[in-house]
Amino acid sequence: MKFSIPSVLGAASTAVLLALSSIQVSALPTGPVAESVTHEKRAVEGLNNYDCKLTAAHPRPVILIHGTTLSVDTWNTFAPILIKRGY
Numbered sequence: 001m002k003f004s005i006p007s008v009l010g011a012a013s014t015a016v017l018l019a020l021s022s023i024q025v026s027a028l029p030t031g032p033v034a035e036s037v038t039h040e041k042r043a044v045e046g047l048n049n050y051d052c053k054l055t056a057a058h059p060r061p062v063i064l065i066h067g068t069t070l071s072v073d074t075w076n077t078f079a080p081i082l083i084k085r086g087y
Contacts, residue, residue: 044076046083055086062087 054061062082066074 044072044079047072047075047079049083058087 052061064075064079066072
């Protein structure tokens with residue numbers, strides 16, 4: 001039996017979609033707990049410094065981008081180190 005590429009890709013896509021549709025997704029918390037979790041502000045001193053200038057030592061800007069499920073809190077460890085090093 002000979003399989004064509006479109007039929008194999010179609011079958012694989014269907015299998016992946018069926019597998020993903022069976023995954024249970026939990027909802028985010030609601031109410032006061034959700035507000036305290038999702039809207040808590042943690043500022044890192046020196047982060048988002050719009051007055052910084054590029055130098056010969058650091059000619060390119062550093063742009064920190066967190067992952068899909070993360071937030072600015074990801075940079076609480078790394079941002080101060082980069083700031084101290086002059087980035």
